Structure formats: C-alpha cells, structure tokens
Amino acid sequence: MDATATPAIAVxxxxxxxxxxxxxxxxxxxxxxxxxxxxxxxxGAGKTTTIAIIMGLIEPTSGTVSxxxxxxxxxxxxxxxxxxxESPYVAMPLRLTVRQNLSVFAQLYAVADIEGRIxxxxxxxxxxxxxxxQTGKLxxxxxxxxxxxxALLNRPEILLLDEPTAxxxxxxxxxxxxRLESYRIDHGATVLLASHNxxxxxxxxxxxxxxxxxxxxxxxxxxxxxxRYGRETLEQVFLDVARGRSGQREAAQ
Amino acid sequence: MNDVGxxxxxxxxxxxxxxxxxxxxxxWPRVLDLVYxxxxxxxxxxxxxxxxxxxxxxxARATGVFIGAVLxxxxxxxxxIGFSISFxxxxxxxxLGNLMMSPLRPIEFIAxxxxxxxxxxxxxxxxxxxxxxAFFGFNLWSLGFxxxxxxxxxxxxxxxxxIFVAGLLLRNGMGAESMxxxxxxxxxxxxxxxxxxxxxxxxxxYIAWALPPxxxxxxxxxxxxxxxxxxxxxxxxxxxxIVLFAIASLAFLKLLQSARVQxxxxxxxx
Numbered sequence: 197m198d199a200t201a202t203p204a205i206a207v208x209x210x211x212x213x214x215x216x217x218x219x220x221x222x223x224x225x226x227x228x229x230x231x232x233x234x235x236x237x238x239x240g241a242g243k244t245t246t247i248a249i250i251m252g253l254i255e256p257t258s259g260t261v262s263x264x265x266x267x268x269x270x271x272x273x274x275x276x277x278x279x280x281x282e283s284p285y286v287a288m289p290l291r292l293t294v295r296q297n298l299s300v301f302a303q304l305y306a307v308a309d310i311e312g313r314i315x316x317x318x319x320x321x322x323x324x325x326x327x328x329x330q331t332g333k334l335x336x337x338x339x340x341x342x343x344x345x346x347a348l349l350n351r352p353e354i355l356l357l358d359e360p361t362a363x364x365x366x367x368x369x370x371x372x373x374x375r376l377e378s379y380r381i382d383h384g385a386t387v388l389l390a391s392h393n394x395x396x397x398x399x400x401x402x403x404x405x406x407x408x409x410x411x412x413x414x415x416x417x418x419x420x421x422x423x424r425y426g427r428e429t430l431e432q433v434f435l436d437v438a439r440g441r442s443g444q445r446e447a448a449q
Numbered sequence: 450m451n452d453v454g455x456x457x458x459x460x461x462x463x464x465x466x467x468x469x470x471x472x473x474x475x476x477w478p479r480v481l482d483l484v485y486x487x488x489x490x491x492x493x494x495x496x497x498x499x500x501x502x503x504x505x506x507x508x509a510r511a512t513g514v515f516i517g518a519v520l521x522x523x524x525x526x527x528x529x530i531g532f533s534i535s536f537x538x539x540x541x542x543x544x545l546g547n548l549m550m551s552p553l554r555p556i557e558f559i560a561x562x563x564x565x566x567x568x569x570x571x572x573x574x575x576x577x578x579x580x581x582x583a584f585f586g587f588n589l590w591s592l593g594f595x596x597x598x599x600x601x602x603x604x605x606x607x608x609x610x611x612i613f614v615a616g617l618l619l620r621n622g623m624g625a626e627s628m629x630x631x632x633x634x635x636x637x638x639x640x641x642x643x644x645x646x647x648x649x650x651x652x653x654x655y656i657a658w659a660l661p662p663x664x665x666x667x668x669x670x671x672x673x674x675x676x677x678x679x680x681x682x683x684x685x686x687x688x689x690x691i692v693l694f695a696i697a698s699l700a701f702l703k704l705l706q707s708a709r710v711q712x713x714x715x716x717x718x719x
Contacts, residue, residue, distance in 0.1 A: 214712065248715055251550050255709040269709060273456065277552045285715065286546035289468065289538070291475045296468075303464035304551045330475070346547070 202265065204229040204354060204386035205250060210259035212245050212410075219245040221410035222259070229353075232380055232387040234397035236430070237407035238438055243390040244285075246407070247356050250388070251281060263354060275354075277305055282347040283358035284340070290332025294323060294342050297331055298349060305350035317345045321375060337368035344372060348379060355379070357389045361396060369393075373400055394431040404430065406437050413437045457560075461553050465561030469535050470568070483531075483573035487523045491577050494519040495585045513587040514673050515643065520581065520589050521599055521669055522642045523574060525662055526633050528607030529614070531569035532562045533629035536615045540623060546715050555705060559698075562615070563608050570604075595672050598683040599665050605690040606661045607633070609697035616697075616704030622713055642666050661689040 203226035212220040220242040227233055235243045248254040250261055252272035260267060266274040288297045295314060302310040318324045321341045326334060331342060340360070347355060360376070361369035377400060380387050391397050397404055398418055406414045406421075414421060414437060418430055425433045425441075473479055498515035539545045548558065578589045589596060610632055617625040636642075639653070640662035646654050657663045664686035668679045708714050 212712075219712075244715070245712065248712065253546065253549055253709065253714045254712045255706070273552065273554065276550065279550075281550055283546070285543070287543040288547065289472060289542040289544055292468070292471050296471045300464050300468040300471075301547070301551065303467070304461050304548075304553050306458075306460065306552070 202229075203227055203262070204231070204264060205388065206260075206262040207246070207250070208260045208262075210246070210249065210261060211257045212242075212249060212254065213257045218410050220249070220256075223407070223410070223412045224259075225405055225412065225415060227386055227388060229386055230380075230384040231403065232389065232401050233403045233405060234401035235388060235390040235405050235407060236392075236394070236397055236434055237390075238392070240409070241407040242410040243407055244358055247281070247358050247388065247390055251279070251356060252276065277350060278352060279354040279356065280305075280347045280350055280352035281356040281358065282343045282360050284343075284360075284362045285358065287339070288331050288342065288346060290330065292331055293328050294318075294331055294334070294345075295327040297342065298345055301346050302349050307349055313349060314345075317348060321345050337364055340364055340368070340372060344375065351383060353383075353385055355385050355387045357387065357391075359391055359393070360389070361391075361393060369396070376400065394429060394434055398430045406434065408437055456554060457556055458552075458554070461557045462560045462564070465553065465558065466564050466568075469538070469561065469565045472538060473569070473572075480572060483527075483569055484576055487520075487527065487573050487577040488580060490519050490523065491516060491581055492584065495581065495587070499585065513585075514670060516581055516585055516587045517589065517592075517669050517673055518642050518666060520574070520578060521603060521665060522637070523577070524570060524600060525603045525607050525636065525640075527570050527573055528566050528604045529610045529633050530630070531566035531573075532608060532611030533614050534569075535562050535565040536611070536618065537626065537629060540618060540626075545619075549714050555702070559612060559615075559701070562611065566607065566611065567604065592672065595668070595678050598680075599669060602661055602665050602683060602686040602690055605687075605694060606636075609690070609693045612694075612697040612701045616701035619708040620704040620711070620713060636660060636662055639663070640666060645670060659689065661686040661693060664689070 205227040207226070208224050210220050210223050211218070223246065235246065237243045245254060249256050250263060250268060252269035255269055262268070264275045264278055266272065292300070298314045298317070299310055302313060307313050314327070318327055321344060323338070323341055323345060326338055331339065334342065344360070357376070361372050364372065373396060376387065379385060389397065389400060402417060404416065404418055404421055405412055416424070421430065421433050422428065425436050427433050427436065494515045498513070539548060581587045581589060592599070614625070614629045614632060617628055639657050640660050641649065641657055646657050646663060646667060649657055664682040668682040671677045671679045671682070
C-alpha cells in the first residue's frame with residue numbers, strides 16, 4: 197500500500213478479550229482503497245471478531261479501528277451507509293418476499309430509486325424470477341444471492357464478507373466470486389473477505405492476512421506467501437501456519 | 450452528524466414498520482393470535498361479571514368493572530407483547546446483525562417497535578371491544594377522554610417494559626426470551642387490576658402506588674363505580690411513566706453497550 201494514501205480501513209494494535217479468552221491479540225493492518233484482502237484463519241482465529249469490530253458491532257478492549265476516517269464503533273453512524281456486509285451467520289426474514297426484504301433494506305440505506313436498483317441487482321444476480329417469492333422458500337444458493345444483493349444495495353465503498361460462499365456448491369460459489377470480483381472492479385470498492393476457502397482467497401485476493409489464535413501470523417500477497425513457504429497452494433501455506441511451521445524456516449530448508 | 454445515534458430518520462422508521470407489516474400480513478396465525486386471547490379473556494370475565502352482578506351487593510352497581518379491567522389489562526399486556534414480539538422476530542430470523550450493521554439508529558428501531566405495538570393492539574383490541582358491546586353491552590369507547598388518558602398511560606408503561614426486555618434480549622440472547630412473555634405478569638397482582646389498592650397489605654401498597662398502571666386501574670374503578678374521572682390519578686401515572694420510560698431507555702442503552710462489549714449482537718442464540 198502507498199504509505200501516503202489514506203487507508204480505507206486502518207486497524208492499530210487491536211485487542212479483544214472476553215474474560216479470560218483473548219479473541220484478537222494486538223493486530224494491526226491497513227487496507228488501501230479499492231483493494232481486496234483475504235483474512236485467513238482456522239476456527240477461533242479471530243476473523244469474525246475482527247470483522248465485527250470493523251463493522252462497529254463489537255467494542256474493542258483496546259486499540260483503534262478507523263473506517264473511511266471514522267473511528268469505530270464510536271463514529272459508526274458517519275460511515276455505516278457507505279459500508280455493507282454479507283455473512284451466512286445472519287439471515288433475512290424468511291416470510292418476506294425477496295423484493296420486500298430488499299426494499300426495506302434499500303429504504304434503511306436511503307437508496308435512491310429503490311425499484312430501479314432492485315431490478316438492476318436482480319438482473320445482475322439472476323434473481324428476477326424469484327423477486328416475489330418468499331425468501332424462506334429459496335435454495336441455499338439463491339438465499340446467498342439475495343444476501344449478496346442486500347450487501348450491494350447501497351453500492352458500498354467498503355464490503356465486508358464473512359465466509360460468503362460457505363455451504364454453497366462449487367458452481368454457485370464460483371458464480372458468487374465472479375460477481376464479487378466484477379463489483380469490486382466496477383465500483384473500486386475495498387473488500388475484506390474472511391474465509392476458510394483457500395481457492396476463494398487465492399482467486400480473489402491480492403493480499404492475504406493469516407490469523408492464528410488472535411494474532412497475525414503472516415501478511416503478504418498470495419504469490420509471495422507461496423514463494424516464502426515454498427508451497428504450491430495457499431492451503432499448504434495455511435496448514436504450515438496452522439501447524440506452526442514458519443515461512444522463513446521452510447524457505448531456508 | 451451525531452456519533453451516538455440520536456439522529457432520527459422518519460424514512461428508516463417507515464422502513465422498519467413496513468417490514469413488520471409485511472410479516473404480519475404474510476401470516477394469518479399471527480393475526481389470529483392478536484385477537485384470540487383478548488377475546489377469550491373478555492368473554493370469561495364478562496360472564497363472571499354477569500354472574501356477580503345478578504347476585505346484588507357492591508358488584509350490582511359496578512357494571513363493567515371486570516370487563517373494563519380485562520380490556521385495559523390487555524392494552525397493557527398486549528402493548529408490551531406486541532413490542533417484544535416484533536423485536537423477537539428479528540432474533541428468530543437472525544436479522545439483528547443486518548439491522549445493527551445498517552444505518553438504523555437504536556432510537557428509530559425503538560420507534561418502529563412502538564408503532565407496531567399500537568398497530569398490533571388495534572388489530573387485536575378493536576374487534577374485542579365491539580364483541581364486549583355485543584355480548585355484555587359494555588362500550589369501552591363511551592369512556593371518551595378517560596379512555597384516551599388510560600390508553601396513553603398504559604401504552605407508555607408497556608413500551609417501557611418492552612424497551613427494557615429488548616435490552617435484555619440484546620445482552621443475553623434468546624436465553625432472556627421468557628422474560629418477554631412473563632415480565633408483565635408481575636404487574637397483575639401489584640397494579641391491582643381486578644381489585645382496589647386498599648385490599649393489599651399496607652406495606653405492599655407503597656409498591657403498588659409506585660407503578661403507573663395502578664393509577665389507571667384505580668381511575669377506571671372511580672369512573673365506572675363512582676362516575677368520577679380522576680384527572681389527578683392520570684397525571685400522577687404520567688409522571689411515574691415519564692420516569693419509568695427514562696429509566697428503561699437508559700437501561701436499554703447500557704445493555705446495548707454491554708452487548709457490544711460482550712460481542713452478543715451477532716450471537717443471538719441461547
């Protein structure tokens with residue numbers, strides 16, 4: 197990242213403790229505007245907590261998080277309308293139709309021309325034929341597309357994605373990745389993607405932050421990580437990190 | 450722009466009301482539920498009232514006291530339940546994270562829940578009040594201005610309790626769900642819904658008089674038995690309600706802040 201550029205997201209010495217458990221342990225990183233970064237880590241690595249703090253849903257124990265210049269969570273209402281997120285761990289009301297759900301969120305985000313925006317997103321995400329169907333009657337893949345439509349309603353400058361393709365079949369997951377990729381390119385959005393899926397991170401991300409037990413274990417481009425660990429895939433790199441084998445040592449061997 | 454979320458947008462409140470309205474009209478059991486219990490209660494107490502009035506004594510001139518009490522109790526109880534159920538709908542559908550991440554301010558969320566509690570009350574109570582006229586000749590609407598004073602005070606209490614319960618749910622997740630259904634029953638014996646405050650032991654009367662609904666039910670009895678509208682009781686109830694509402698709102702904000710610290714806004718399970 198250009199040292200002079202104002203970061204879209206700046207995390208400094210972030211710590212989050214829950215009683216005796218330290219979920220995030222003094223991490224720092226900066227994301228350049230328009231970049232796409234993968235946050236990799238196993239279960240309990242601190243990815244979801246980090247994203248939730250960036251969204252202003254969790255108060256950090258110490259450290260600071262700045263999003264588009266606003267301190268989170270204190271100044272969250274300055275920027276929430278410029279952000280959005282998608283996660284399989286939250287859902288939209290199942291009894292409402294897709295159109296009703298999207299129009300409610302569009303109104304919450306003060307989207308102009310709500311009907312036009314919904315129609316355009318529905319066409320782009322191939323949801324037009326489902327718009328008047330109850331959200332609960334859609335398949336998992338269709339629901340993910342609805343969640344993605346909700347996440348893109350306000351044309352966010354910051355898009356936070358927590359395992360956006362979890363529980364999707366490979367074809368649907370690949371389709372979702374394509375749409376995310378084209379959205380970022382078309383809108384210059386900054387994307388932070390938490391995932392277990394190495395293929396996804398390898399394909400989408402220009403930078404990868406690997407977390408383990410609340411700390412950043414490594415942070416680089418996918419290619420440099422592969423080179424440093426002497427591996428062919430990010431999955432192998434991830435396993436090296438998870439099992440405590442450092443990149444420097446592997447490279448030296 | 451305000452950093453603490455006090456900025457208010459009618460548009461966002463309208464979005465949330467629309468969301469709850471879509472939900473309500475999509476499910477006939479939800480609508481039926483609004484009318485079912487108030488009807489059963491009103492019929493049961495109405496027939497009991499008929500029986501005791503036919504047997505003379507004090508109750509002979511207390512026409513409508515039981516039915517009036519049950520209808521006003523339902524405004525109090527259903528007002529809070531209507532508020533809490535709309536909030537619980539967000540937890541049941543795992544939508545809370547989406548809302549908390551959106552520009553929706555807590556004050557707007559609360560305002561939409563208040564509006565929905567009135568909408569739900571009207572759907573449930575208007576048919577029941579008409580049935581009370583048909584079955585027992587008791588016309589709640591004939592109370593006019595007094596009914597408005599009763600309603601304002603009862604709905605303010607129900608909102609205060611609803612706001613407090615919403616804070617508990619945010620902080621403790623679905624483990625606190627039972628509070629939403631049961632907390633108001635604490636008022637049933639203490640607010641003297643079906644009997645005068647004088648019936649209570651002396652020491653318990655102090656507690657009863659600290660609860661705003663007590664003034665409403667005493668006021669109702671004064672109106673129906675002695676045909677006197679006690680404006681003083683309504684003003685006292687309003688004063689207590691203002692204090693209760695302020696305490697509930699502060700408690701909600703504290704519990705919301707605690708939920709942010711505990712990380713429970715995304716984990717809304719048990």
